[in-house]
Amino acid sequence: MHGTKILEETDRLMTVCNSCRYCEGLCAVFPAMEMRRAFSDGDLNYLANLCHSCGACYVDCQFSPPHEFNVNVPKTLAIARAESYAHYAWPRAFAGLFARNGLVISVIAALSVAAFIFGFAAVHDHAVLYGIHTGPGAFYKLMPHDAMVALFGAAFLYAIVALVMSVRAFWRDIGEPIGMKTDAKSLWQAIRDAGELRYLDGGGVGCFNKDELPTDRRKIFHHLTFYGFILCFAATCVGTLYHYLFAWEAPYPWWDLPVVLGTLGGIGLLVGPIGLLAAKSQRDPVLADEQRYGMDAAFIVMLFLTSLTGLALLLWRDTSAMGPLLAIHLGFVFALFITLPYGKFVHGIYRFVALVRYARERQTMAGGASE
Ligand code: SF4
Numbered sequence: 001m002h003g004t005k006i007l008e009e010t011d012r013l014m015t016v017c018n019s020c021r022y023c024e025g026l027c028a029v030f031p032a033m034e035m036r037r038a039f040s041d042g043d044l045n046y047l048a049n050l051c052h053s054c055g056a057c058y059v060d061c062q063f064s065p066p067h068e069f070n071v072n073v074p075k076t077l078a079i080a081r082a083e084s085y086a087h088y089a090w091p092r093a094f095a096g097l098f099a100r101n102g103l104v105i106s107v108i109a110a111l112s113v114a115a116f117i118f119g120f121a122a123v124h125d126h127a128v129l130y131g132i133h134t135g136p137g138a139f140y141k142l143m144p145h146d147a148m149v150a151l152f153g154a155a156f157l158y159a160i161v162a163l164v165m166s167v168r169a170f171w172r173d174i175g176e177p178i179g180m181k182t183d184a185k186s187l188w189q190a191i192r193d194a195g196e197l198r199y200l201d202g203g204g205v206g207c208f209n210k211d212e213l214p215t216d217r218r219k220i221f222h223h224l225t226f227y228g229f230i231l232c233f234a235a236t237c238v239g240t241l242y243h244y245l246f247a248w249e250a251p252y253p254w255w256d257l258p259v260v261l262g263t264l265g266g267i268g269l270l271v272g273p274i275g276l277l278a279a280k281s282q283r284d285p286v287l288a289d290e291q292r293y294g295m296d297a298a299f300i301v302m303l304f305l306t307s308l309t310g311l312a313l314l315l316w317r318d319t320s321a322m323g324p325l326l327a328i329h330l331g332f333v334f335a336l337f338i339t340l341p342y343g344k345f346v347h348g349i350y351r352f353v354a355l356v357r358y359a360r361e362r363q364t365m366a367g368g369a370s371e
């Protein structure tokens with residue numbers, strides 16, 4: 001007996017697949033499945049998060065509908081995966097936010113914070129909002145650096161704590177009997193697999209769409225989005241080091257490292273999310289968990305809007321539009337932070353953790369075989 005209906009169905013499919021094993025070369029899910037004869041809830045959540053939803057095992061399957069076995073691994077694992085995010089959410093009381101993680105809520109949160117920053121500036125010095133401010137420290141005319149750090153530091157810290165707590169629960173559930181320990185080799189293998197999106201290629205041909213013609217589009221746009229996010233994060237880290245180590249205040253010249261990293265990352269976060277949304281519209285609905293489309297789209301659109309407002313700020317930071325643009329951009333950054341632990345962002349972290357577990361299992365198996 002499993003905790004939910006979708007885990008019951010996942011168990012049924014994995015039992016069928018374990019007898020068949022036709023798809024074992026397609027991705028990590030099938031080899032991981034073959035290491036088991038029975039599946040706990042944690043095992044099924046692990047397998048669900050190993051799946052990259054390429055669709056190949058549905059197209060290749062001789063038991064997919066209309067066959068009476070009704071085997072649809074990509075869709076079943078997609079639903080189980082989405083339910084796992086809510087199951088491991090911290091605090092548990094917020095698990096329901098995954099179901100309501102809509103774009104409207106995120107945008108309202110962003111605009112509320114932008115309005116707060118507007119109000120903050122208006123109370124301190126009304127003229128500052130539409131004044132032209134240039135050179136080091138210009139951003140802090142709108143909101144003092146310490147107030148900005150307090151507001152965004154608290155939101156960031158909350159997101160980190162919530163993510164660590166939920167991933168810890170996930171790891172504990174899937175990690176038995178390995179426990180919390182892992183080794184450098186498994187970690188490096190998982191970093192490579194995640195960095196290359198190794199299993200998002202349908203066994204080498206690409207992801208399947210409505211027309212059943214596989215393409216690499218999802219992989220390319222995932223890469224642009226992921227590395228765009230990493231570059232923007234790196235830009236923030238470098239800017240923080242500049243501020244605290246060298247007392248160099250933002251905004252920085254266009255050729256300086258934080259701006260170069262942020263601009264490249266921002267372009268990735270414009271092109272990647274647009275491509276992902278387009279790729280989503282071309283996916284065969286039979287492969288996808290359509291009920292969670294809103295959660296996926298909310299995160300993708302929030303990344304896009306955060307990047308768009310950031311690049312607009314870069315372009316017009318030397319004009320009187322800087323104050324409003326900075327307030328709006330900070331609003332989107334804040335909304336992105338606080339929704340991170342309860343939206344599609346977690347899929348990247350859970351998938352990485354599942355890849356670490358998989359690398360660890362493979363290594364244990366290889367060690368056992370060579371003994
Ligand atoms: S998805 Fe279908 S073809 Fe692939 S292993 Fe499962 S039952 Fe076999």
Ligand code: SF4
Nearest residue numbers: 027051052054055057
């Ligand atoms: S959809 Fe792709 S990644 Fe997921 S189980 Fe099937 S072949 Fe593997």
